[in-house]
């Protein structure tokens with residue numbers, strides 16, 4: 453068996469001062485993520501999972517359960533309160549798409565190195581396209597910015613690559629000079645996907661990719677992700693409150709509630725033999 | 740190659756006040772390479788649940804499912820980690836479910852070729868093999884590029900079989916694979932299963948039709964009619 457690409461252990465994020473009883477008195481049993489003693493929000497606590505190079509892993513759970521928090525911690529947008537995120541590069545050298553931080557806890561690195569790692573191996577699609585895109589600059593420009601950060605220098609090549617990425621994500625190349633604010637929600641998500649893929653990431657983080665889109669647009673975006681995953685082999689974390697999305701895209705799923713993982717398993721097992729009361733409730737509320 | 744011992748499965752339904760449903764209890768049997776064991780029990784007796792436990796769509800409560808895998812060695816499917824279960828599903832264990840479950844907007848040829856592509860076979864070759872398998876099962880050519888969601892029950896079932904038989908499995912789980920097929924199609928499917936057995940595939944199968952079962956079975960295993968399904972049958 454191969455090593456995982458990413459090994460996450462004991463990942464926690466507390467918003468607020470925190471106190472010694474935060475962890476014990478929050479969570480699914482307590483029914484809240486707010487500490488009754490110090491009023492801190494335990495957005496996630498003791499999160500652990502492995503992500504393998506060729507897999508799509510789902511994260512589901514109700515609103516506020518901590519799904520986006522986990523993603524933002526992995527993307528180094530927020531500083532974790534505790535935990536480890538180990539990267540295993542399986543022998544890839546820094547010239548061959550690696551980062552040179554094999555077996556290192558990425559959370560212990562400084563922000564300069566974290567930014568370098570993010571630019572080199574991560575792509576993210578935010579729940580809100582306003583977080584992921586500059587709405588007033590051209591779509592091609594949004595992607596060019598990312599390519600520059602990843603070390604591209606030649607203007608002609610950057611433009612060609614940006615056009616190709618947009619085409620792959622089904623945004624007409626002819627519209628690459630228009631800003632995303634002119635686009636529909638589904639097109640904005642596709643520009644975000646193109647941008648996320650621009651550095652050929654090893655890890656793709658997708659947060660509520662299809663929330664707020666029409667059903668038919670949702671279907672096209674999901675089909676696009678399925679196709680890209682077949683073509684690209686990128687380890688993907690799919691965060692969604694929608695079990696249908698997770699059923700379509702993933703083979704393994706984590707279920708979160710009140711900042712904790714309450715159940716983890718094969719996606720078909722989570723759907724057909726859910727064990728935690730919350731998972732059973734969620735599955736029975738599907739359709 | 741497969742040894743199931745003292746396997747037990749129940750469901751606890753938290754939304755019904757923690758009500759327990761016994762799917763089956765104390766199931767033990769084994770299958771050798773190239774042999775087929777057929778499970779029998781009345782409706783609700785736990786046949787599908789046994790297959791789902793072996794495939795790990797269900798997590799057993801107790802017991803062992805020992806499987807001799809060429810790539811992973813001797814493993815216990817009841818407790819094997821999920822990544823390894825996926826490795827076995829990709830290359831060694833095939834499953835024909837009682838009903839076809841497919842993703843929307845995926846054509847018949849793509850549905851059938853997917854397991855080969857996942858196993859690392861070139862996409863073009865996989866599609867050619869899918870077409871051959873579909874032809875052998877007498878699926879009309881016009882349906883190859885259509886979506887199986889709209890097919891008749893018998894067509895869907897044959898697509899399901901094609902998907903499972905397109906690659907060689909060491910272990911094949913079959914849940915009523917011929918239930919909605921006409922006699923001619925049943926014959927074709929049984930021939931294909933016979934081929935698999937001759938190449939060493941072991942099978943655990945459920946057939947509602949005893950005479951069909953007898954044409955493929957090397958042994959039968961009857962799930963004990965214990966209080967499990969009696970309780971489940973009574974409201």
Ligand SMILES: Nc1ncnc2c1ncn2[C@@H]1O[C@H](COP(=O)(O)OP(=O)(O)OP(=O)(O)O)[C@@H](O)[C@H]1O
Nearest residue numbers: 467485493495514515516517518519520521522693
């Ligand atoms: N900056 C912040 N300050 C304080 N609390 C925050 C902050 N960001 C998030 N939280 C809280 O952390 C908890 C987890 O939020 P998160 O966004 O991770 O949930 P989610 O599972 O992604 O929900 P949704 O499905 O609604 O997107 C919530 O209770 C949220 O209010």
Ligand SMILES: Nc1ncnc2c1ncn2[C@@H]1O[C@H](COP(=O)(O)OP(=O)(O)OP(=O)(O)O)[C@@H](O)[C@H]1O
Nearest residue numbers: 724750760761762781782783784785786787788971
């Ligand atoms: N996912 C599930 N959740 C709750 N109960 C279940 C589940 N799956 C099966 N059961 C119950 O377990 C028992 C065995 O069901 P199973 O489907 O294994 O029977 P079967 O022998 O395959 O029946 P049939 O011949 O009708 O297909 C039944 O009482 C069924 O209601």
Ligand SMILES: [Mg+2]
Nearest residue numbers: 519520521579
């Ligand atoms: Mg969120």
Ligand SMILES: [Mg+2]
Nearest residue numbers: 786787788837
């Ligand atoms: Mg059944």
Ligand SMILES: [Zn+2]
Nearest residue numbers: 471474487490
């Ligand atoms: Zn506290």
